[in-house]
Amino acid sequence: AFIPEFQPKGFITTLDMMSEPEAGAGPKTATTPSERIGAPDQGDFVDSEDEYEFDEVAEDPELYAQGLYYPTYIGEILANRYRIDHKLGHGGFSVVWMAYDMLSKRDVALKVMVYGDAGEHEYHVQREVANAVSDTSRLLLCQDAFILSGPHGHHRVLVLPLQGPNLRDHIREKPIVARMLAAKQLLHGLRALHEGGIVHRDLNSANVMFGLCPLSSQDTTTKYQYIGRPRKMMLPYVPWKPCELVMPMAPQKELITDDVYLGDFGMAIRAGTPVVQKVQSPAKYCAPERVHGMNPSFVSDMWSYMCLFAELYGKYPLFSGSANSTVISFIVDTLGPLPVQWKGLYDAGGLCDPEWYSQHRKPSSHLGLENKITLLRPDIATTEQRLVLDILRWGFSYLPEHRPTAAQLLDSVLFKDLMAIYGL
Numbered sequence: 001a002f003i004p005e006f007q008p009k010g011f012i013t014t015l016d017m018m019s020e021p022e023a024g025a026g027p028k029t030a031t032t033p034s035e036r037i038g039a040p041d042q043g044d045f046v047d048s049e050d051e052y053e054f055d056e057v058a059e060d061p062e063l064y065a066q067g068l069y070y071p072t073y074i075g076e077i078l079a080n081r082y083r084i085d086h087k088l089g090h091g092g093f094s095v096v097w098m099a100y101d102m103l104s105k106r107d108v109a110l111k112v113m114v115y116g117d118a119g120e121h122e123y124h125v126q127r128e129v130a131n132a133v134s135d136t137s138r139l140l141l142c143q144d145a146f147i148l149s150g151p152h153g154h155h156r157v158l159v160l161p162l163q164g165p166n167l168r169d170h171i172r173e174k175p176i177v178a179r180m181l182a183a184k185q186l187l188h189g190l191r192a193l194h195e196g197g198i199v200h201r202d203l204n205s206a207n208v209m210f211g212l213c214p215l216s217s218q219d220t221t222t223k224y225q226y227i228g229r230p231r232k233m234m235l236p237y238v239p240w241k242p243c244e245l246v247m248p249m250a251p252q253k254e255l256i257t258d259d260v261y262l263g264d265f266g267m268a269i270r271a272g273t274p275v276v277q278k279v280q281s282p283a284k285y286c287a288p289e290r291v292h293g294m295n296p297s298f299v300s301d302m303w304s305y306m307c308l309f310a311e312l313y314g315k316y317p318l319f320s321g322s323a324n325s326t327v328i329s330f331i332v333d334t335l336g337p338l339p340v341q342w343k344g345l346y347d348a349g350g351l352c353d354p355e356w357y358s359q360h361r362k363p364s365s366h367l368g369l370e371n372k373i374t375l376l377r378p379d380i381a382t383t384e385q386r387l388v389l390d391i392l393r394w395g396f397s398y399l400p401e402h403r404p405t406a407a408q409l410l411d412s413v414l415f416k417d418l419m420a421i422y423g424l
Helices: 048-057 119-132 167-173 176-195 220-227 288-292 298-313 326-335 369-376 383-394 404-412 413-421
Strands: 082-090 094-101 106-111 144-149 154-161 208-212 231-234 244-246 256-262
Touching: 048 231, 082 106, 082 220, 119 154, 119 404, 167 208, 167 256, 167 298, 176 208, 176 256, 176 298, 176 404, 176 413, 208 244, 288 298, 288 326, 298 369, 298 383, 298 404, 326 369, 369 383, 383 404, 404 413
Parallel strands: none
Antiparallel strands: 082 094, 094 106, 106 154, 144 154, 208 256, 231 244
C-alpha cells in the first residue's frame, strides 16, 4: 500500500492504493477506452476536420510522446481510486484533470506534474504551506498525493479541491460586486499566507480560481450537461499506454461561484530566501524592484496583488506588455519615474531607458493613473474614485518599504470604505 509522505491539516490518507509499476511499464489495467465494457460516459472523439481546434487551447501533444507529460484518458482509474472524468487545463509543468474520487465519492482536481524535480518541489512547498499557515480557507492546497511511473521517471500527482476557471479567463463574466468580493477574499488569503512566513512569488490572474458548485452526486452524463462533454482525440504515437488529447471543460456560468482561492505554490518560498530567478512572469504582475535585482518579498507580492485589484476593479490589466522593459515603460507612463537610486540596476532583458529614472518626467497625459481609472470606470462617483486612487497609489509605491502589507491594507479605512460601497 502507498502512504502519502505528509499529512497536513485536512489531508486524506490513501491506504489502499495499488503499488507503483516499474518505470516504463503500463498500468495494471491498461485497456484502451474502447475496450472498457460498461464504463461511465467518456465523451466524444472529434472528427478529423475539427482537430485544428485543439491547437490553441490544448497542450502540445509532442510532450506526451517525449514522456514529459503523463499520458491518460477519460475513464482511466489512477491509483486504484481516481477516475478521470474531464480535463481542466494545462501549464508548462502539469496537466490538470477533473477526477472522481471513488473512495470519498467526490469530484477532485488531479494536478499531474511533468516528471522530475518540478513536481517534487511543488509537493514539498505545499507541505510547508499547509503546516505553516493557520487559516488556509482561501488557499488551494493539496489534500492527497501519489506517484505515477513513466518511461523517463516519476510523475508527482497532487490531489486538489475541484475549482472553476481562473480570474484571467473569467473576470469579465462577473459583475462589480463579485469582483470586489474576489479582491477582498484574495487579500485575506494573501494575509494568511504572509502571516505563515510564505512569499507566493507568482501571484497573477491564472493562479486565482473561482469556486464551482459541487456535482459529485451526479453521474458523468449529467455532469457533462453542466460542464460540457469531453471532446477528445487519440494520440497514436504514445507507445506504452493509451493517451487522449482532451479539450478543457467549459462549465456553465451558473455553476461558477463568487468565491475565489489562491493556488499554484510551485514558486513559493520562505520569506528572506534569496533566489536566482528574481523576475516574475507574466511581466505585467512583476514588482519593479524585482527587475532591479531585489529578491521577492511580502511587499513584491503586494505589488502583484495591486495589479490584480486594479484588474478586478476595471476588468482589464492596468499595465500591458509581455517584455519586462515594455511593462516598465507602461508603469512609468502611469505612475511617474522610478527611484533614481535604481538607475543602473535593471536586469530583466530588453533595453533600459535612462528616462525611466528622470525625476523631471511626469506621467503620460493619457496613460496616467487617474485618467485610466476614469476610462475604465466612468460610472463611479468622485468619492469612490478618490478612494480607489488613494489605494492604488499606496499599493503601487515604488519603494517596497512604503508599500502596505496585506494586513495593513485590509485594516485600512480606505479599503474598508471602498468595500462598504459594495456592501462588503
